[in-house]
Every structure is written in structure tokens, then in C-alpha cells.
Amino acid sequence: MIPRLSLCLAAALVALAPHPAAAQQKQSFNFEFSEKNGICSVGIPAGAQGLKVEFTVRVSDGNTNVSMHNIDGEIVNAALDAGRKPKLALVFDGKRRHDLEWGEYVAGFTYRAVGGWDDTAKANRALEELKSSGAVTFVADRESWGPISLQAPGMAYGLLDDCVKRTAAKQAAEAGSAQGFTVQNAGEQYEIGANSGTTPLTRGEKVMCFAHWVALLTMHDNNANDRFWSRLPADLGPASAEAMAQDWAISLRQDIGEDEAAAARMERELQTKTEAQYQKIQAAQTPEELGRFFRTLGTCEF
Structure with missing residues (x-):
């Protein structure tokens, strides 16, 4: 469960869906x-x-x-x-x-x-x-x-899951995951992808682009004090990552139109693939693995 995933989906998918007229009663929880x-x-x-x-x-x-x-x-x-x-x-x-x-x-x-x-x-x-x-x-x-x-079903699980992922990312950063991969290399790999001449058009490619940008955004969230993640150029920074994630989600929603059942299926697909992609990036242990990640980001441009 990725904290930023729900925010991007809420902004890009849920916000475009019809809103219920009745206000829901607030609940209080004690954990x-x-x-x-x-x-x-x-x-x-x-x-x-x-x-x-x-x-x-x-x-x-x-x-x-x-x-x-x-x-x-x-x-x-x-x-x-x-x-x-x-x-x-x-x-x-x-x-x-x-x-x-x-x-x-x-x-x-x-x-x-x-x-x-x-x-x-x-x-x-x-x-x-x-x-x-x-x-x-x-x-x-x-x-x-x-x-x-x-x-509330899922709330205790969500608290644990978010904590585990934050801590795992921090431990990976402290352990020197992907040693030898620099901020400059990240930017270069991103440019290589951007200049590759490939533009994702299919729904599956758009879903993976969304997943990659949310993975990057979540890495920023979980490694705010880490030298590598905090010094990436603006094109790879958190503001850009959040904007790109929302753009791809909106593009997917526009493809779907007003079919709410399809939107719900799309949301589940985005969640599943984003979880998998984030786990893969979090576990990256070599410069080559992170290099491929940043090159793929470069292909995900409008």
C-alpha cells in the first residue's frame, strides 16, 4: 500500500467521478x-x-x-x-x-x-x-x-503496511542500495529515455507510466533526507512526479469516459501495478536496475 497512490487516484480518478449528494457521517478511530x-x-x-x-x-x-x-x-x-x-x-x-x-x-x-x-x-x-x-x-x-x-476493515493493515514500506526504503537507502549510481546518472538516463523516440500510447503503457511516476514520488516521500533522492533535478523531483502521475491517471480516465465500472477496474489495476513497481524499485540493488527505472520514466512524457 503506497501512501501517495491513493492521493493521485483521488485527484485524477475519483475527482472526475460523480459525487454522492449525501454527506457521510464522520467516524473516529482509536489506534x-x-x-x-x-x-x-x-x-x-x-x-x-x-x-x-x-x-x-x-x-x-x-x-x-x-x-x-x-x-x-x-x-x-x-x-x-x-x-x-x-x-x-x-x-x-x-x-x-x-x-x-x-x-x-x-x-x-x-x-x-x-x-x-x-x-x-x-x-x-x-x-x-x-x-x-x-x-x-x-x-x-x-x-x-x-x-x-x-x-474499520483495512485501517490497521494500512498503518502497518505504510510503516513497513517507509522503513524498508529508509533501510535500503542507509545500506547504500545501488551504490555508484549518482544524481547525474539519474538525469542522464532520464534524458536517454526521453530522446528514445518512443511514446506510450496503449492503455497498458499508460498504466505502467503512472506506476513508475508514483513509485518515484513515493521514493521521495520515504527518503526526504537522503542525499540522492533529495538532490534529483526538478524534472525528477516530487512536484514533477506528482504532476506526471496525475496527468497519466487523467489521460486514462478520459479514455474510459463515463463508464464507472471501467473506472473502478482501472483503479484496481493501477493499484496492483503500482504496488509491484514500487516494490521492484525499492529493492533495486545495482546501478543498472535504477538506470532502467529512470530511462523508463523518460519515455513517459506527453
Whole structure:
């Protein structure tokens, strides 16, 4: 999930669509969010006594933990005294159960149950539930807490996903990703693409141009203090990237016309391809990979 993607789509696609006449009632949400030391976490209050379920992701390796905070100390102490480790699970919407691969009780300033997965694929499947589920129940042996309202399907997932991508981009920049590729080289590769004589005309090419410019814009957002990304020329700067992304989205919308069903399909296609392109650019490790990215940007001109 790319933060700038929704903004560009809203400006270029949604803004051109008919607006509903009725005003929607505002909703308030209550999440505890943390982003530090390469770790992203989202806590969701679970009623009285400070109960809270928390999802935590360590970005460097995808390690994912889930914890239930401020549970009854007697439960924790009894298990610790017996040397018993709990079997933990998450149940979404009362139907879909995901067993954690390990679990333990922790006693300290607060009492909590915490667990996770060694298998990243299993962890990801559980996190995917946050996209569409309305509630989760935390289970520890015979004890359970929930159902806990997720408040708005997809919101907790979005907070985690945005944080993971920001942190991963920062870590890649700090690690010297694509060492040897300079600001000057970026501009030169862009000019090579612009002078190649190819002008994208098909819908598929326009979609990829949109995806490339949003990827560039998001790299700017996530690396504002990085020397490379902050010193690119104006043609490759954030203002230009945002304008180009919106221009391509508007061009696509004009191709579609007033067909709202087609516009919805287009939005999904843009989201999917932009996510994939951003992940590819974020993972670029060689000058050649970044060079190809900037050359492609050069072909995406009106």
C-alpha cells in the first residue's frame, strides 16, 4: 500500500467521478501506532482495564508478533509457575482461525501473552486478515479476549503496511542500495529515455507510466533526507512526479469516459501495478536496475 497512490487516484480518478449528494457521517478511530528502531506496531484497544491487542513487524526480516496486553496477572503467574507456555491463536470474525507457532506469558510492568510465527508465509496470511475483517479474538489455551473491534476493515493493515514500506526504503537507502549510481546518472538516463523516440500510447503503457511516476514520488516521500533522492533535478523531483502521475491517471480516465465500472477496474489495476513497481524499485540493488527505472520514466512524457 503506497501512501501517495491513493492521493493521485483521488485527484485524477475519483475527482472526475460523480459525487454522492449525501454527506457521510464522520467516524473516529482509536489506534496506538509506533514506528522506531526498524519495528512497526499497531495497537488496538480492547475494552476495559487497558486491554490491547498489538501487531508488531520487524522490517528487516518480516518477523511478526502479536500480543495481548494487560491481561489478568493470575493467569500469567499460574502459567509461569507451572512452566507452561500457552498455545495462542487469532480468530477473525469468529470464523477464521490462525494458530501462532509459539507463545509465552510475560510478567512485568504489565502482564501479557505474546507469540508469533517462524514461517513468514503464515504470518502474512494472518496479517492479510486485517484487510477485510471486522473483529479479532485473541485465544490463549482456554482463555480468550474478544471479539475486539478492528474499527474499520483495512485501517490497521494500512498503518502497518505504510510503516513497513517507509522503513524498508529508509533501510535500503542507509545500506547504500545501488551504490555508484549518482544524481547525474539519474538525469542522464532520464534524458536517454526521453530522446528514445518512443511514446506510450496503449492503455497498458499508460498504466505502467503512472506506476513508475508514483513509485518515484513515493521514493521521495520515504527518503526526504537522503542525499540522492533529495538532490534529483526538478524534472525528477516530487512536484514533477506528482504532476506526471496525475496527468497519466487523467489521460486514462478520459479514455474510459463515463463508464464507472471501467473506472473502478482501472483503479484496481493501477493499484496492483503500482504496488509491484514500487516494490521492484525499492529493492533495486545495482546501478543498472535504477538506470532502467529512470530511462523508463523518460519515455513517459506527453
